[in-house]
Amino acid sequence: MKILVVLRMIPDSAGELELTSDGRGIDREWLDFQLNDFDDHALEEAILLKEASGATVVAVAIGEGSNRVLQMAVARGADEAIALEAEGDGMIDSRAIAGSIVALARSKAADLLLCGVQSTEDLFGQLVPYAGALLGWPHVSGSSRVGIEASALRVTQERGGGIAATYEIALPAVIGVQTASKAPRYVSGSKLREASKTAIGKAPSEPAGFERSAEIVALRLPGQRGSGENLGDNPENVADRLASILAAKGFAGV
Amino acid sequence: MRIIACTEGSFGKLEPFSLEMITAARTAGAAGDEVVAFFAGQELEPAVANLGAADRLVAASAGGSQLIAAESYTRLLADTVAAEEPGLVLVPYSANGLDVAGNLAARTGWPLVSYVNEIRRDGDRLTVVAQVYGGKILAECSVPLPAILMVNPGAFAEAERRAVDPSKLQHFDATAAVAEGKVRLVGVDVPNYDSVDLTTAERIVCVGRGIGDEASIDIARGLADILGAEIAGSRPVVDSGWLPKVRQVGKSGQKVKPKLYLALGVSGAPEHLEGMSKSDLIIAVNTDPKAPIFNVAHFGATCDLFDLVANLSERLQPGR
Ligand SMILES: Cc1cc2nc3c(=O)[nH]c(=O)nc-3n(C[C@H](O)[C@H](O)[C@H](O)COP(=O)(O)OP(=O)(O)OC[C@H]3O[C@@H](n4cnc5c(N)ncnc54)[C@H](O)[C@@H]3O)c2cc1C
Numbered sequence: 001m002k003i004l005v006v007l008r009m010i011p012d013s014a015g016e017l018e019l020t021s022d023g024r025g026i027d028r029e030w031l032d033f034q035l036n037d038f039d040d041h042a043l044e045e046a047i048l049l050k051e052a053s054g055a056t057v058v059a060v061a062i063g064e065g066s067n068r069v070l071q072m073a074v075a076r077g078a079d080e081a082i083a084l085e086a087e088g089d090g091m092i093d094s095r096a097i098a099g100s101i102v103a104l105a106r107s108k109a110a111d112l113l114l115c116g117v118q119s120t121e122d123l124f125g126q127l128v129p130y131a132g133a134l135l136g137w138p139h140v141s142g143s144s145r146v147g148i149e150a151s152a153l154r155v156t157q158e159r160g161g162g163i164a165a166t167y168e169i170a171l172p173a174v175i176g177v178q179t180a181s182k183a184p185r186y187v188s189g190s191k192l193r194e195a196s197k198t199a200i201g202k203a204p205s206e207p208a209g210f211e212r213s214a215e216i217v218a219l220r221l222p223g224q225r226g227s228g229e230n231l232g233d234n235p236e237n238v239a240d241r242l243a244s245i246l247a248a249k250g251f252a253g254v
Numbered sequence: 255m256r257i258i259a260c261t262e263g264s265f266g267k268l269e270p271f272s273l274e275m276i277t278a279a280r281t282a283g284a285a286g287d288e289v290v291a292f293f294a295g296q297e298l299e300p301a302v303a304n305l306g307a308a309d310r311l312v313a314a315s316a317g318g319s320q321l322i323a324a325e326s327y328t329r330l331l332a333d334t335v336a337a338e339e340p341g342l343v344l345v346p347y348s349a350n351g352l353d354v355a356g357n358l359a360a361r362t363g364w365p366l367v368s369y370v371n372e373i374r375r376d377g378d379r380l381t382v383v384a385q386v387y388g389g390k391i392l393a394e395c396s397v398p399l400p401a402i403l404m405v406n407p408g409a410f411a412e413a414e415r416r417a418v419d420p421s422k423l424q425h426f427d428a429t430a431a432v433a434e435g436k437v438r439l440v441g442v443d444v445p446n447y448d449s450v451d452l453t454t455a456e457r458i459v460c461v462g463r464g465i466g467d468e469a470s471i472d473i474a475r476g477l478a479d480i481l482g483a484e485i486a487g488s489r490p491v492v493d494s495g496w497l498p499k500v501r502q503v504g505k506s507g508q509k510v511k512p513k514l515y516l517a518l519g520v521s522g523a524p525e526h527l528e529g530m531s532k533s534d535l536i537i538a539v540n541t542d543p544k545a546p547i548f549n550v551a552h553f554g555a556t557c558d559l560f561d562l563v564a565n566l567s568e569r570l571q572p573g574r
Contacts, residue, residue, distance in 0.1 A: 017544075129356025132353075133360030134360060139357070141324070142349045160509075162445035162502065210359070210360070214365055214396060220392050228548060230556070239565030243570055
């Protein structure tokens, strides 16, 4: 079995996000780029499947810091690393990159495409259904467990309300990972140093054949804190205020 | 124009966001537009009993188990789209919707915008506002029609619940089509609420990734005990195994509406807000003043959660 896993580098949402002067993009100059959390789980699931079934794992990364994250992927167990050329330096639009990912899945003869269920940048739709539809493969988004039995996948999907559905899917398939079966592993510095010697392949960007979904007219920050009251940042004052608010509303004392 | 509002339900219950899709469709529509609700599932009862606010209901009975795989849902929806030729399809941002919206967009070649909160009609286009970066940035987009929008649960009010007039119901049997799918449902796990049912809890203290590690959960648990509250967690906290799944609040966890919701180190991603934004009193503690949780909080503090918990526990400790 051959697994292609997609790693997208996206701005850290916990950091400060500022708009560009034309208001249509975010200022990328000082941003920290991180591996999309869900893609990190997809990588872990790929490595777990490799350990369970002897699969080969090809990691493809896109965006700023791709080489660094590919080395990490190799240190964790990926067999091959490929940096995908990005078009422009704006958002990683999953609708636009689907064509390149599908071309790679075909040229590498992958049986399973794993990606994170979503990224905070896929305003124009998620990679999993686009890639699944282009490849004509079945796809399931939001997995919390992926296992392999004979040549079929067993995938548990999180539905709302804590309900989990388990499906059997014949390969080839595309899975959008929400949570890996086990938490993503850490790698030691020595493994990382070893992995830094790995050659990183390159793949060109291919058109997906979809028209752009929409024109971004403007980006803005959400209205500052609805109607809520800011109690400040001094823990003693905040505790005093909260204690009296809770008491007034009948919550203090059980 | 005709607008298709996708709806979902299982285990005899309609997902409340289904009614929100009808309101969203009315918002996007102009006078004379027709809103058609689409439903696919094992039993049609939840749809037929509740979706009367739409002009018509197209419902596919899927047979088999309680849940229908997104693959089958999409295929039935695509057939309906081909027959109805809508100008707009609204898909809820749900586990199912994540697979449905993009697949339909790829099949039709139509534009798709996800995480949509607001919709406005501008002649033959729509202006929509969508959330990106975990709710930290809003993107206003101009979308040509026909189009597909994936709409955030909670963004629109629920349309009135009433039964569908039998003359407005178009029903077809899709058992055979579903049986041909490549994604075969082999099991469904429903959480066991014997230990705790957050949906009925009156007071909840929820910890997010800001809590840092498993051992620190006890610090929050101490405060929860003093307040007589249940402890809950965001997805990363539950994924790390620090709290059991039944204590997860949000899109894939529980949707709660307690009298008191105290969020400690939770950023307030849209998927979390979906599960708790309707709580009566929301208090949030987060060191990042731009965290989206503050957009729904009634009271917010930007101090370190550990300092706050220590100080507040001391003040609330009975007998002090
Ligand atoms: C299909 C799908 C379903 C999902 N379902 C759910 C769901 O059911 N529930 C859910 O919660 N999420 C869900 N998510 C995930 C969601 O997108 C977010 O990733 C998640 O809610 C983030 O959790 P968090 O706020 O704890 O972590 P983070 O976003 O990492 O936020 C941690 C916060 O803690 C703050 N902080 C750090 N240290 C401190 C400190 N010492 N004191 C005070 N504040 C501090 C930081 O400023 C930060 O804002 C789902 C996602 C998808 C795609």
